Amino acid sequence: MADFSEESFFKKLLSYPLEMSKVKVVNLVKKFDKTVAVNGISFNVKDGEFIVLLGPSGCGKTTTLRCIAGLETPDEGEIYIDDRMVNDLPPKDRDIAMVFQSYALYPHMTVYGNLAFPLKMRKYPKQEIDKRVREVAKLLRIEELLDRKPRQLSGGQQQRVALGRALVRNPRVWLMDEPLSNLDAKLRVYMRAELKKLQKDLKITTIYVTHDQAEAMAMADRVAVMNKGKILQYDEPRHVYERPANLFVAGFIGSPPMNFIKASIIEKDSRIILDAGFFQYELEKDLGEVVKKGASGSEVIIGFRPEHIALSKEKDANSVFQADVYVIEPMGSRIVVDLKAGEYLLKAVTPPTVEIPPSGQKVWVGFPVEQLHVFDAKTEKALI
Amino acid sequence: MVNWEKTASIILVGLMLIFTLFPLYWLIVTSFKTRLEVIGGVVFIPHQLNWMNYYRPLFEDVYGAYLRNSFILSIAEIALCLPPGILAAYAFSRLKFKADNHFLFWFLTNRMAPPAAFLIPYWVLYTYLNLFDTIYGLIIINSIGNLPFVIWVLKGFIDAIPGDIEEAAYIDGYTFWQMLRKILLPLLRPAIAVCSLFVFIFTWNEMLFASLLTTSPAAMPLTGGLLHYMSQIWVNWSEIAALSVVANLPVIIVIYFLQKHIATALTFGAVR
Numbered sequence: 001m002a003d004f005s006e007e008s009f010f011k012k013l014l015s016y017p018l019e020m021s022k023v024k025v026v027n028l029v030k031k032f033d034k035t036v037a038v039n040g041i042s043f044n045v046k047d048g049e050f051i052v053l054l055g056p057s058g059c060g061k062t063t064t065l066r067c068i069a070g071l072e073t074p075d076e077g078e079i080y081i082d083d084r085m086v087n088d089l090p091p092k093d094r095d096i097a098m099v100f101q102s103y104a105l106y107p108h109m110t111v112y113g114n115l116a117f118p119l120k121m122r123k124y125p126k127q128e129i130d131k132r133v134r135e136v137a138k139l140l141r142i143e144e145l146l147d148r149k150p151r152q153l154s155g156g157q158q159q160r161v162a163l164g165r166a167l168v169r170n171p172r173v174w175l176m177d178e179p180l181s182n183l184d185a186k187l188r189v190y191m192r193a194e195l196k197k198l199q200k201d202l203k204i205t206t207i208y209v210t211h212d213q214a215e216a217m218a219m220a221d222r223v224a225v226m227n228k229g230k231i232l233q234y235d236e237p238r239h240v241y242e243r244p245a246n247l248f249v250a251g252f253i254g255s256p257p258m259n260f261i262k263a264s265i266i267e268k269d270s271r272i273i274l275d276a277g278f279f280q281y282e283l284e285k286d287l288g289e290v291v292k293k294g295a296s297g298s299e300v301i302i303g304f305r306p307e308h309i310a311l312s313k314e315k316d317a318n319s320v321f322q323a324d325v326y327v328i329e330p331m332g333s334r335i336v337v338d339l340k341a342g343e344y345l346l347k348a349v350t351p352p353t354v355e356i357p358p359s360g361q362k363v364w365v366g367f368p369v370e371q372l373h374v375f376d377a378k379t380e381k382a383l384i
Numbered sequence: 385m386v387n388w389e390k391t392a393s394i395i396l397v398g399l400m401l402i403f404t405l406f407p408l409y410w411l412i413v414t415s416f417k418t419r420l421e422v423i424g425g426v427v428f429i430p431h432q433l434n435w436m437n438y439y440r441p442l443f444e445d446v447y448g449a450y451l452r453n454s455f456i457l458s459i460a461e462i463a464l465c466l467p468p469g470i471l472a473a474y475a476f477s478r479l480k481f482k483a484d485n486h487f488l489f490w491f492l493t494n495r496m497a498p499p500a501a502f503l504i505p506y507w508v509l510y511t512y513l514n515l516f517d518t519i520y521g522l523i524i525i526n527s528i529g530n531l532p533f534v535i536w537v538l539k540g541f542i543d544a545i546p547g548d549i550e551e552a553a554y555i556d557g558y559t560f561w562q563m564l565r566k567i568l569l570p571l572l573r574p575a576i577a578v579c580s581l582f583v584f585i586f587t588w589n590e591m592l593f594a595s596l597l598t599t600s601p602a603a604m605p606l607t608g609g610l611l612h613y614m615s616q617i618w619v620n621w622s623e624i625a626a627l628s629v630v631a632n633l634p635v636i637i638v639i640y641f642l643q644k645h646i647a648t649a650l651t652f653g654a655v656r
Contacts, residue, residue, distance in 0.1 A: 071551050092557040104548035108570045117566075118556035165556070 318366030469534030
């Protein structure tokens with residue numbers, strides 16, 4: 001087992017320098033027949049940054065990545081790698097490396113052959129090829145597999161070979177298309193950390209596509225949350241979680257997802273109250289002003305995360321409304337409690353130390369005002 | 385105790401083997417018989433190997449030329465049908481173009497149509513175009529049946545190869561033609577071998593056009609020649625048998641050497 005404690009452990013293994021690059025995507029549009037896969041997105045990636053394109057299937061994240069790779073031709077917009085427009089460059093001239101979901105190893109070549117393949121094309125001398133292949137194999141701990149064919153490898157080993165192939169020729173940008181999704185859950189969590197460590201240590205600019213929000217949160221420097229061909233929010237994972245820009249992002253990030261309740265804004269004696277029917281929530285004056293000013297109508301959606309809910313048998317200062325305990329799902333480290341309130345089924349997450357009344361009984365639900373989200377029902381934009 | 389199941393299967397397999405192998409045995413035995421042995425009753429083992437039955441038609445008659453023509457024709461078919469077949473199969477498998485499915489179906493129907501239906505038109509056409517009684521005339525007409533076959537088989541194989549692998553090669557710095565050479569062709573090797581084998585066999589066995597669109601030893605393949613042998617005044621069964629053995633040999637030899645690939649090709653899908 002390698003010793004990861006040293007800061008640039010990985011880098012010391014490589015005799016060749018690794019490059020970093022900026023990537024800029026401006027107003028990218030890609031259509032397939034009549035469906036618009038990517039609808040005018042723009043973002044930039046800094047030197048050595050790890051960004052994740054996150055979204056449900058069909059949101060255009062993979063298409064975006066393929067456009068950057070040069071495997072698809074954009075219909076509109078520009079793609080820059082290091083201030084050079086690469087729209088018209090074929091993939092081979094873009095100096096990028098890509099890790100595919102299926103790994104796409106060459107089945108008829110050994111691991112060594114797979115790793116050497118990108119170098120052979122670039123006419124490296126044999127010795128240099130051998131040196132680099134062995135360095136990368138050592139770095140990824142696949143040295144003893146060099147003579148095997150891909151089908152003789154486990155999923156995790158194939159994954160490493162695919163990473164190695166992307167690493168061996170020192171590309172400007174790493175593109176990764178759901179590289180971990182074919183691994184079993186345990187290995188995925190393990191590789192997640194390893195991949196992040198590798199990227200941070202080598203400082204390779206990386207664009208990573210996934211539909212797994214946990215993966216995005218864990219790995220990314222910045223996350224671009226995508227839906228229907230658009231980027232809805234592009235920010236650090238912490239901000240995306242704490243301050244989602246709209247309803248979709250709020251619902252997509254976090255597990256279990258955020259609870260949403262429809263409400264209308266009521267003004268009473270210059271106080272601003274959110275009325276959800278089965279409870280009312282009074283906003284502090286300045287917050288209320290912000291909500292009132294931002295809202296396009298009187299309809300809003302209140303959002304609060306399951307993990308921010310406090311449950312109590314007796315009413316206390318934080319309590320907002322009363323709900324029925326519906327189902328209790330003990331997870332070991334935490335308890336997920338399904339609650340029935342009005343027409344809603346809500347989820348709450350509590351530490352196992354909290355005592356929950358059995359299903360059917362009533363419980364008080366509360367959440368701190370700092371953790372409250374309010375979205376415009378029509379525009380779905382976050383108001384606070 | 386008698387294992388009935390086993391006994392029954394041995395008998396069944398034995399019967400099937402007799403059914404398939406006896407004609408071959410009879411052909412080989414007859415090819416070595418003298419004329420007297422052929423017409424003078426049932427002889428299972430000739431008293432000596434009469435090699436003249438092979439020598440005379442091949443070296444003293446024109447059948448050597450027919451054999452040569454068969455080889456030229458079959459090998460030319462492989463050389464002519466496989467390169468465009470691979471590219472066309474790739475196009476049908478990977479690319480989207482207008483009416484691609486219609487083209488593919490049209491190619492296939494070329495293969496499905498009964499060749500005899502086109503015999504007269506071709507006969508007339510070939511006479512006009514001076515293609516009558518030429519090897520390249522036969523090469524062209526065989527390609528019309530073989531090319532669709534090649535395209536159809538290879539398309540299936542290419543469909544089974546994940547596109548990611550090609551794209552990975554592009555990203556690793558390869559152009560289409562380099563990718564074709566380094567990735568696709570090696571992966572298609574069993575398929576190409578099997579296609580070549582079948583094209584060889586189809587062409588080698590083709591008799592209708594061979595016997596009617598050619599007449600001279602300069603162009604006629606062995607199948608046509610064998611047919612014409614029958615029309616002579618008397619039938620030398622031993623020589624026909626000898627020529628039939630000669631006609632069978634290349635196919636048997638090719639299959640023997642390619643059987644590993646045939647097995648691979650039939651259990652395809654194991655590319656991953």
